Amino acid sequence: MTHGFATSPLCDLLKIDTPIGPATTPTMTAAVSNAGGLGMLAFLRRDADDVHRLLSETHDLTDRPFGGNFILRGLEGTDDRLDACLESGVDVVSFHWDEPYEYVERVHAAGALLMYTVGDAEAARRAVAAGVDIIVAQGWEAGGHVRGDVATMALLPVVVDAVAPVPVISAGSIADGRGMAAALMLGADGVWIGTRFVTSEEADVDPSYKERIINASETGTLLSSKVFNGGWAAGGRALRNNTIENWEAAGSPEVGERPGEGEVIAKAADGGPVERYSSIASYSGVTGDLEGLSNWAGQGVGLIKRVQPAADIVREITEEAIQVLRKASTLWRVADAPDSLTTWCDRMTPETSHLIGAL
Numbered sequence: 284m285t286h287g288f289a290t291s292p293l294c295d296l297l298k299i300d301t302p303i304g305p306a307t308t309p310t311m312t313a314a315v316s317n318a319g320g321l322g323m324l325a326f327l328r329r330d331a332d333d334v335h336r337l338l339s340e341t342h343d344l345t346d347r348p349f350g351g352n353f354i355l356r357g358l359e360g361t362d363d364r365l366d367a368c369l370e371s372g373v374d375v376v377s378f379h380w381d382e383p384y385e386y387v388e389r390v391h392a393a394g395a396l397l398m399y400t401v402g403d404a405e406a407a408r409r410a411v412a413a414g415v416d417i418i419v420a421q422g423w424e425a426g427g428h429v430r431g432d433v434a435t436m437a438l439l440p441v442v443v444d445a446v447a448p449v450p451v452i453s454a455g456s457i458a459d460g461r462g463m464a465a466a467l468m469l470g471a472d473g474v475w476i477g478t479r480f481v482t483s484e485e486a487d488v489d490p491s492y493k494e495r496i497i498n499a500s501e502t503g504t505l506l507s508s509k510v511f512n513g514g515w516a517a518g519g520r521a522l523r524n525n526t527i528e529n530w531e532a533a534g535s536p537e538v539g540e541r542p543g544e545g546e547v548i549a550k551a552a553d554g555g556p557v558e559r560y561s562s563i564a565s566y567s568g569v570t571g572d573l574e575g576l577s578n579w580a581g582q583g584v585g586l587i588k589r590v591q592p593a594a595d596i597v598r599e600i601t602e603e604a605i606q607v608l609r610k611a612s613t614l615w616r617v618a619d620a621p622d623s624l625t626t627w628c629d630r631m632t633p634e635t636s637h638l639i640g641a642l
């Protein structure tokens with residue numbers, strides 16, 4: 284049975300929990316969707332044929348809703364890949380980085396919803412005015428490429444206020460049910476989880492990347508636009524490693540003056556060279572100095588303890604969030620508890636809902 288939440292407008296649109304990034308595979312996406320979440324397939328560095336193939340494989344594995352994700356960064360064409368995605372059929376198209384407004388009509392005409400990741404309230408307002416259906420508010424604690432520099436606690440409520448009643452999903456260091464519960468209390472309709480799913484069994488990354496996340500503490504990441512920007516000069520948060528330590532020891536120099544710049548430290552799965560400071564992470568098939576690569580991860584690493592099947596991660600986080608929210612209703616005398624909260628918590632039993640509030 285799917286455990287879940289039945290409280291937000293988002294849950295009327297989606298059935299949810301999302302890992303995202305090149306580490307996503309059809310197997311992982313389907314596992315998350317089959318567990319009641321919204322699996323998300325990332326199309327970074329994928330051409331239109333890849334998009335068709337990955338979506339067809341995913342459709343073979345699940346009948347539940349799932350989404351496709353594009354990073355708009357001016358490095359890959361979008362039109363043919365988006366057409367491939369819409370032809371193959373997804374419920375949601377998610378965009379990150381550049382503003383995706385020229386695609387709103389096309390996505391809607393195909394019957395899909397459009398989701399866009401923002402890092403501030405003004406960007407959220409613009410997105411909604413342009414027809415975006417769901418906002419992802421990404422706090423700067425997040426792993427991978429990070430759009431803004433505001434932490435979730437400050438960002439989420441202002442984005443929620445700015446675009447209400449449009450659903451807002453919270454992203455950034457949510458790695459357990461406590462984080463999910465907190466995000467819901469700040470007004471989110473769901474949560475988008477990345478780093479924790481990198482440690483799922485299905486994640487298509489080298490096992491050493493998963494181990495590094497599990498062994499990292501909350502201080503073990505760095506957000507910078509000056510380190511792992513080879514191939515894409517954007518700010519991103521990754522695990523601290525020998526590349527970062529040597530760069531900091533050299534005084535955190537600008538691009539062009541960094542120690543070991545141009546040095547090939549690994550081979551990509553296709554045999555191509557991967558230089559130090561590349562934005563390529565240790566995905567499956569990459570060999571060489573994997574520790575020195577960009578092992579993208581959010582500050583929630585301190586909460587991640589083991590490798591698990593993706594479906595177990597969805598269930599564990601959801602069940603813990605329900606428990607935490609139930610406990611919250613005991614923080615004051617029942618006579619003083621607002622009816623709305625008591626009713627809300629009562630509704631969140633596994634037995635009464637088949638919808639999940641995690642994205």
Ligand SMILES: Cc1cc2nc3c(=O)[nH]c(=O)nc-3n(C[C@H](O)[C@H](O)[C@H](O)COP(=O)(O)O)c2cc1C
Nearest residue numbers: 304325379425426427454455456476477478579581
């Ligand atoms: C390994 C990795 C790859 C990512 N790749 C993408 C991507 O391709 N597209 C995207 O929109 N976001 C990507 N992200 C960022 C996530 O969408 C999300 O904002 C972030 O993971 C949330 O923070 P968390 O990692 O602390 O859970 C990636 C994150 C990680 C950790």
